[in-house]
Amino acid sequence: MGELEGKKHVQYIVSVEKKKDSFEALVIEHLRLNGAYWGLTTLDLLNEIEAVKPDEIVQWIMQCQDIGSGGFGGNVGHDPHLLYTLSAVQVLALLNRLDVLDIDKVSDFLRMIVQLYLLVHLSLYLDVAGLQNEDGSFSGDMWGEVDTRFSYIAICCLSLLGQLSKINVESTVNYIVSCKNLDGGFGSIPGGESHAGQIFCCVGTLAITGSLHHVDRDLLGWWLCERQCKDGGLNGRPEKLADVCYSWWVLSSLVMIDRVHWIDKEKLTRFILNCQDKENGGISDRPDNAVDVYHTYFGVAGLSLLEYPGIKSIDPAYALPVDVVNRIFFSK
Template sequence: MSHLSRSPTDGYPTETSNLQAATESTLIDHIPDTDDTSAATLQKNAHIQFLIRNLVQGFPSKYTSQDASQPWLMFWTVQGFSVLGVALDPTNKQKIIDTVMAWQHPDGGFGGGPGQAAHLLPTYASVCTLAIVGRPGPGGGWDQINREKMYKYFMSLKQPDGSFLVTHHAEVDVRGIYCLIAVAYLLDLLTPELVEGTPSFIASCQTYEGGFSSASQPYYSLSLNPTTPAPTPTQPSVLDSPRPPLGEAHGGYTFCSLASWVMLQPLTPSSEPKPEINYKRLLRWLSNMQGSEVEIGGFKGRTNKLVDGCYSWWVGGSFGLLEAVGVGGHGDPQGLHDDGPASAQDTENWDDVDDSLFNRKALQEYILYAGQHPAGGLRDKPPKTPDAYHTLYCLAGLSSAQHRVLPSPTRRNVLLDAWESTRGMFVTLPRSRDPLDSLRKSVFADALSWSEEEGTSKFVGGNGNRLNGTHPLFNLTMTHTEAIMGHFYKQKVPTRKKAKAGST
């Protein structure tokens, strides 16, 4: 595989280029010979065994560093099973529900473990775990989530600039915002009050590179801008500018920002000042995160950093989110296939079925060749060991490179037609006058309109590598998303046409 060109160093080596070169040398060794087909096989059994070990036997003591992330360890494990198409038996499901419910804080939200303070990140991981294993009724988890207190907890973290602390006395960052909005979507907790100012905050985190940073620095001082109307004493006024991003564009923060942005579309003010993000710059940045052939097409998380399997989901998954807001699109480019040396990418008529804006085939190859640990579990890159986090995000990334899951206007209309006005949690008005009813309806229909585009799935290494599709906003299967949202919005979700491949 030495014919692949290495990243240029321009005769000017630095620490970055040295590290890059060493990584490329390792990755090249993981590109299989063309006659070796076994390398492209997803070792499902080995990965399932890895997950079962984690679930049943538990984690070795080096995972003590994740003691405040127990809900994440659980979510990564059970969602790993879902993507791999493994259903859990009722006994284990019940044990998981009981474990998760021990993390709920008496004042609302979930903590990183029993007795730990509530925190937005474990709240997302707990609720998503319950979406997978829970059910309505006593002991099922869903009806034991204290939604009133959770909403109050969310509001207690809200900052005047539209952002949220991840927990009390802690940092603001877009991971927390994503987790909060995703949970509010799933549990029917979204209100205009909750997310007022949030779209502007997210927009302020976009950097000059196009991706998003962890947070921005608010400026409350009005002296900088005399044209801004004086604030009322209870509402500090936040300036649109300057609100500089803290930290550079980053794959994880970009996913969280973009997913939040997409979910907030029904609530983003259409009047001036309308918050905006630059889609063109964002797309360019996302696209530049894909490593070259010598990096087997894996994704990196920042400019001039190394590829890492987890960005398969955070960055690879962001392309679908952009398409959901109308960036991307279809159609055959004119006059492109007539010239140039045929690259290895062209050999399977791959392009004919691929409307994505990134190289889906190469990303699958990265995960299959470099992401799999021979003993089971997936990883950042060789020669690293596998872990629970990388196992899920490599699998979810592989799934998103196999399937194109996009909002379907047809499906959305079906959901809107089937909507029955129900009472949300906050309402005392008669249903017909409930101002939140139309918001809840559109949130419900938007979230569940995502569907796999038929005939566009593609499996490097053969159909045996097929993984279940996963919802680009939540990282839950469609079935689990429909079940939990149907329950909390009190809706009967119309059945989907069963896709040929049996999508769950």
């Protein structure tokens, strides 16, 4: 089966951060904050978080915050969005530095009237409705795209900040339930195709809000277990190739509904380990493909859910190491 090349993965992640002018760095420049979350969480799961300088990271993260709205962009000077705001909160939680946030301002970005300025040829002052919609769904930003990903992001972020009371949680849960399909899975909107990534978002939302009773665990567990391919890897929907990232999206949902024992863990572990670059570090989507930080994180996170030796336990709903989540919720 081989072994996890933990030390080499740490070296790979640290090297990616230093190569800011590389092709890989440039193509993900717009979501660098997400990359920071993937890389730093991987380091923490491998017990190597001290490989980075936390003060420098915190300073850079705060430069990604939009002063007007309180939300965070994917990089310095980029527009704020729910996706990057969650990554900012997660990284600060990892580094035990949530104290640097104006929590009210960040949570208001997720809920209340957002005051934004658009510069075209002159400044226009806009009042934009809060990111939670009347039906309980969430938009990702001021432009209004609705997706169950954003429901999860808002719930997860507000929960970590202790601010769930600022939104209508019952309405959010009802919207998620409206996205449930006859196969037990969930889509991005009501009637949308079931997909493992969306299922994680919906099941994670229900788990955080104490609403997992809305899930048909056996039916959903069957659909998720059907995602295991002959090579042992998992795919996101029927007739697709296996991809390391679904080692997280599928497994986390199976753990939350207590059906993870329904898959062949040994075959999945072997698939993930076969996707490693054993010389230079990093994990790819499939064996012999190019590695990246995204799949490195999801590969290690998947191994964590598989209880691979030497890797910290990760919380399947919050996507953070269990000790970080416990520190947030039980150390107050």
